[in-house]
Amino acid sequence: MPENSTRYELFYWPGIQGRGEFVRLLLEDRDADYVDVARLPEAEGGVPAIMRFLKGTEPGALPLAPPFLKAGDLVIAQTANILSFLAPRLGAVPASEAARLEANQIQLTIADFVDEIHDTHHPIAVGLYYDDQKPEAARRSQQFIENRLPKFLGFLERVLERNTAAQQAWLVGQDCSYVDLSAFQVMEGLGYAFPKALKKVGPTLPLLGALRDRVAQRPRLSAYLASPRRIPFNQHGLFRHYPELDSE
Amino acid sequence: MPENSTRYELFYWPGIQGRGEFVRLLLEDRDADYVDVARLPEAEGGVPAIMRFLKGTEPGALPLAPPFLKAGDLVIAQTANILSFLAPRLGAVPASEAARLEANQIQLTIADFVDEIHDTHHPIAVGLYYDDQKPEAARRSQQFIENRLPKFLGFLERVLERNTAAQQAWLVGQDCSYVDLSAFQVMEGLGYAFPKALKKVGPTLPLLGALRDRVAQRPRLSAYLASPRRIPFNQHGLFRHYPELDSE
Numbered sequence: 421m422p423e424n425s426t427r428y429e430l431f432y433w434p435g436i437q438g439r440g441e442f443v444r445l446l447l448e449d450r451d452a453d454y455v456d457v458a459r460l461p462e463a464e465g466g467v468p469a470i471m472r473f474l475k476g477t478e479p480g481a482l483p484l485a486p487p488f489l490k491a492g493d494l495v496i497a498q499t500a501n502i503l504s505f506l507a508p509r510l511g512a513v514p515a516s517e518a519a520r521l522e523a524n525q526i527q528l529t530i531a532d533f534v535d536e537i538h539d540t541h542h543p544i545a546v547g548l549y550y551d552d553q554k555p556e557a558a559r560r561s562q563q564f565i566e567n568r569l570p571k572f573l574g575f576l577e578r579v580l581e582r583n584t585a586a587q588q589a590w591l592v593g594q595d596c597s598y599v600d601l602s603a604f605q606v607m608e609g610l611g612y613a614f615p616k617a618l619k620k621v622g623p624t625l626p627l628l629g630a631l632r633d634r635v636a637q638r639p640r641l642s643a644y645l646a647s648p649r650r651i652p653f654n655q656h657g658l659f660r661h662y663p664e665l666d667s668e
Numbered sequence: 669m670p671e672n673s674t675r676y677e678l679f680y681w682p683g684i685q686g687r688g689e690f691v692r693l694l695l696e697d698r699d700a701d702y703v704d705v706a707r708l709p710e711a712e713g714g715v716p717a718i719m720r721f722l723k724g725t726e727p728g729a730l731p732l733a734p735p736f737l738k739a740g741d742l743v744i745a746q747t748a749n750i751l752s753f754l755a756p757r758l759g760a761v762p763a764s765e766a767a768r769l770e771a772n773q774i775q776l777t778i779a780d781f782v783d784e785i786h787d788t789h790h791p792i793a794v795g796l797y798y799d800d801q802k803p804e805a806a807r808r809s810q811q812f813i814e815n816r817l818p819k820f821l822g823f824l825e826r827v828l829e830r831n832t833a834a835q836q837a838w839l840v841g842q843d844c845s846y847v848d849l850s851a852f853q854v855m856e857g858l859g860y861a862f863p864k865a866l867k868k869v870g871p872t873l874p875l876l877g878a879l880r881d882r883v884a885q886r887p888r889l890s891a892y893l894a895s896p897r898r899i900p901f902n903q904h905g906l907f908r909h910y911p912e913l914d915s916e
Binding site for chain 2: 476494496498500501518522525543556559567571
């Protein structure tokens with residue numbers, strides 16, 4: 421597969437940012453040639469294209485769920501797996517094994533955090549509506565804001581503190597890597613879903629806040645964020661704003 | 669780092685199998701030279717050795733939580749990250765990129781499943797006792813048994829069905845890989861935690877059941893399982909048997 425001429429095909433539910441957005445941010449920031457298949461008309465793709473892979477009628481690895489990426493003959497599912505595949509090809513992670521392992525480690529920690537963020541509004545079952553689990557969501561969100569939000573964001577801040585001491589301004593290595601884009605996305609999502617909670621914890625996260633701002637100002641990324649390709653946050657995705665779940 | 673002479677140091681909470689067990693199974697099955705640091709006396713390791721890494725006073729990448737592995741100068745956290753690092757060194761995954769990507773994809777899907785298994789008994793907060801979230805746990809477990817258990821196990825069965833059609837008896841490639849060991853561990857854990865639910869879904873999973881049995885009969889693994897190094901399942905780990913949460 422000639423790496424520089426691959427057109428990547430991203431498969432993710434249209435209409436939400438969701439976990440697919442972590443992949444989109446990398447593809448957009450690195451100006452990669454890609455197509456967002458499920459957002460095409462059905463004649464060219466659409467949701468039926470996703471379903472064919474989930475039903476196992478397409479060759480390649482079987483995905484349980486989107487996002488997944490098609491790169492030549494490869495079918496690659498699981499967000500962190502997609503990112504660790506793409507990053508070296510797009511120059512979005514340092515070359516050393518130690519750096520790649522640390523990048524994957526931080527990305528998987530962000531993935532754990534994202535799962536917990538999702539479960540604030542769906543603590544009982546992903547198959548039930550929020551309205552069917554509101555008391556449990558209120559209880560889980562309170563615990564999340566008190567304990568989990570500061571724990572995970574504090575971890576990212578501590579990584580940045582150690583790196584700053586070593587004259588590094590990013591989470592891994594000397595330049596913006598895919599992990600920084602993911603950290604940006606989590607901060608943006610939390611600012612939408614839990615603005616009060618994030619405002620309270622913000623002063624304890626000066627390096628993470630500065631990193632978010634630097635990512636937002638990257639030329640390609642800011643152009644993407646202002647484009648119609650960036651789906652707005654909404655009440656169907658990972659990050660949802662239910663005012664009754666947010667508190668300081 | 670001379671790969672064949674490395675003594676791996678595993679750091680995980682003593683007293684539970686937890687997520688560390690996925691790493692132990694691989695190290696044991698491949699007869700790797702390793703030490704389970706936190707199970708040593710404090711003079712040689714113990715829990716204080718874990719805490720030094722979590723506090724950031726040791727060099728290398730900063731882990732948020734165990735398990736993590738020290739291999740020479742590398743500090744590697746996150747279960748799937750540790751496994752994808754170790755597997756090529758221990759001959760526990762095929763060499764091709766496609767196979768390694770699929771192995772990591774399946775391992776990450778198992779990790780998602782494990783998170784959901786954990787949350788059946790802790791749906792509100794990991795920092796609260798089970799007794800403080802029993803009604804929510806009952807509700808989440810019912811949904812888990814009806815929907816999520818058959819979905820995840822059915823996915824593994826479907827992968828095996830596709831492989832069987834291609835004359836492969838394992839989840840990835842022609843031989844037992846680390847992913848098969850992880851699938852075994854999930855089946856064993858579910859048999860402890862949810863025996864009624866697993867018994868009901870079992871007949872729909874003939875290939876996965878046969879794979880579990882084949883893994884259990886591997887000589888090094890069966891010797892490990894019968895040894896005092898295998899911590900019994902108990903009510904402090906990922907897989908917990910609360911009879912009131914189990915049903916057919």
